[in-house]
Structure formats: structure tokens, C-alpha cells
Amino acid sequence: MVGDICNRKVASTLASVHVTRDVVLDVDLATAWELLTDPAELAAWLGTVGDVPLRPGGAATVVEPDGTVRHLVVEHVEDGRALGFVWWADGDELASRVAITVEEHDGASRVVVTESAVARASIAGATSRLRLGSAWDGRLLDLELHSLSRTLVAV
Amino acid sequence: MSARDDAARQVFAALADPTRGAILRAVGQRGPITATAIAADLPVTRQAVVKHLAALEAAGLVEATRQGREVRFAIRPAALDAAQRWMAGVGRAWERRLAALEQRSRRARLEA
Numbered sequence: 671m672v673g674d675i676c677n678r679k680v681a682s683t684l685a686s687v688h689v690t691r692d693v694v695l696d697v698d699l700a701t702a703w704e705l706l707t708d709p710a711e712l713a714a715w716l717g718t719v720g721d722v723p724l725r726p727g728g729a730a731t732v733v734e735p736d737g738t739v740r741h742l743v744v745e746h747v748e749d750g751r752a753l754g755f756v757w758w759a760d761g762d763e764l765a766s767r768v769a770i771t772v773e774e775h776d777g778a779s780r781v782v783v784t785e786s787a788v789a790r791a792s793i794a795g796a797t798s799r800l801r802l803g804s805a806w807d808g809r810l811l812d813l814e815l816h817s818l819s820r821t822l823v824a825v
Numbered sequence: 826m827s828a829r830d831d832a833a834r835q836v837f838a839a840l841a842d843p844t845r846g847a848i849l850r851a852v853g854q855r856g857p858i859t860a861t862a863i864a865a866d867l868p869v870t871r872q873a874v875v876k877h878l879a880a881l882e883a884a885g886l887v888e889a890t891r892q893g894r895e896v897r898f899a900i901r902p903a904a905l906d907a908a909q910r911w912m913a914g915v916g917r918a919w920e921r922r923l924a925a926l927e928q929r930s931r932r933a934r935l936e937a
Contacts, residue, residue: 687837687908689915693923695930701937705930715925764837766915783923785915787837787908 688786695779702772702779703750724753732757756788764788836884836907844869845877849900852878852887857897 695702705711712719717734728744739760746754751772758765769784840846844867851863860878864871878898881887886904889896 687840687912689912689919691916691919691923693927695927697930697934697937701933702930705926705933711929711933714929715922764911781923781926783919785919787911787915 688784690782690784692780692782694775695781697779699750699772699774699779702781706753706770706772706781724749836886836904837911840886842877844873845881848874848877849881849886852881852898853900856887856899857890857892858899859895859897863898 695705697705705715707722707724709719709722712722712732717732717738717740719730719732722728722730722742722744724744724747726744726746730742730744732740732742734740740757741760742755742757744753744755745767746752746769753770754768756765756767765788766785767788771782773780773782840849847867848863851866852858855862860871860874863878864874867874869877878887878889882889882898884904885901887898888901889898891897
């Protein structure tokens with residue numbers, strides 16, 4: 671019986687490996703979101719990050735205080751509320767999917783982080799598609815701006 | 826890559842497929858169990874179950890035992906070690922980051 675319970679626990683744990691942590695920040699939601707997404711603020715708690723394009727497919731590199739370099743690709747953004755990304759350390763074949771949410775909590779802001787393990791191979795296609803999608807977003811925006819400038823010149 | 830990292834990589838690579846996760850849960854709940862019995866409860870063929878079980882066995886997550894003409898599969902609890910190590914490491918990292926975030930938020934509140 672104990673063995674059965676142990677086996678169920680092992681199977682259940684292995685089939686849904688994830689870690690969740692949370693913190694309550696004594697600031698409003700807008701400030702909490704800024705702390706979570708502004709590169710200048712990220713440097714204070716996550717690591718040195720260049721610009722983080724807050725859109726699906728946006729890619730960035732994080733250098734953590736211990737020197738670990740992580741590559742990050744944004745998967746989901748709900749402005750001011752939720753951010754989802756996959757990230758992996760240089761040379762590591764394991765990647766993780768991270769979901770960060772911010773919610774109002776007694777006049778403060780509660781930040782919840784969930785990280786789940788995924789094999790790099792299983793996200794390679796998605797990551798590649800996200801990057802391609804992001805590249806085309808940029809190209810189409812350039813095309814739109816170019817067409818607008820031509821219209822203005824014609825006027 | 827260390828042997829520990831490699832073990833974790835194998836575990837998570839084996840679990841990347843949701844069907845494999847469902848098979849692992851079936852083995853955990855009903856093992857020792859045959860591939861035929863697992864296939865009877867899942868929308869996959871016995872052949873597919875056998876392939877997934879082979880991947881799980883290669884990753885050290887299940888072990889096969891022959892009983893007469895049958896091969897039965899059971900969970901290997903030791904496989905939990907790699908997952909637990911990964912969870913402990915990730916948990917510690919987020920505790921450190923969120924503590925730093927909280928400190929930064931206090932400074933931001935004072936600056937406001």
C-alpha cells in the first residue's frame with residue numbers, strides 16, 4: 671500500500687514538474703509591472719538584460735549576478751498583468767517555461783512565478799516560429815511606415 | 826554537462842510528450858502493468874505505448890520485469906531524484922530573485 675502511494679506520488683510529480691513561488695510587494699500594480707519588465711529595474715533583481723520586446727517572439731539575453739547567461743523568448747503578454755516566456759541557460763539542453771502574474775492583494779501587488787521544465791527540443795520549433803513571426807511583424811511595420819511616408823510625399 | 830544534469834535532461838526529455846506523461850501516470854497508479862492494459866485505457870495503440878515505455882525505460886523512469894509471457898512495467902522511484910533536485914534548485918533561485926525584487930520595491934516606494 672505504501673509502495674502504491676509512493677509510486678503514484680512519483681508518477682504525479684514527474685508528470686507535472688513545476689515550481690511556484692510568490693511575493694507580495696507593497697506597491698501598486700503599475701509599479702509592480704514596471705519592476706518586472708523595465709530593463710533598468712530587472713537589473714536590480716533578475717540580472718542584466720538588454721531591451722525586452724514585450725510581445726510574443728520578443729527575444730532577450732539575461733546575465734544573472736552569478737554570470738549565468740540565459741536566453742529568453744517571450745510567449746505571452748497581458749499588459750500589466752501577466753508575462754510568459756521560455757528561457758534556457760547557455761549550453762543547457764533543459765529549458766523552462768516561466769509564467770509571471772501580478773494581481774491586486776489588499777492594496778499591494780502579489781507576484782506569482784511558476785517555472786516548469788521542458789526539453790529544449792520540444793520548444794525549438796515554437797521558439798523558431800515565434801522569432802520568425804516577430805521578424806515579420808517588424809518588416810510589415812516598416813512596410814506600413816514606408817507606404818505612409820510615400821502617401822505623405824504624394825500629398 | 827554533469828551526470829546529474831544529464832539525468833535531469835533525460836527525465837524531462839522523456840516527459841516532453843503529454844502521452845508519455847499519461848502513460849507514466851497509468852504505470853504509477855496501476856503498475857506493475859502491461860503495455861496492453863495501458864493501451865486499453867488510452868487513445869493510443871499498443872505499439873505506440875510500447876515505444877513510449879521504451880523511452881521512459883531508457884530515461885530510467887520505469888523498469889520492465891518479465892513474468893512468464895508478459896512484460897510488466899513499474900515506476901522507478903529513484904527517477905524522482907533528478908526532478909526533485911531540479912525543483913529545489915529552481916525554487917532557491919526564485920526565492921533569491923523575489924527577495925531582491927521585494928527589496929527593490931521597498932526602495933521604489935521610498936523614492937516615490
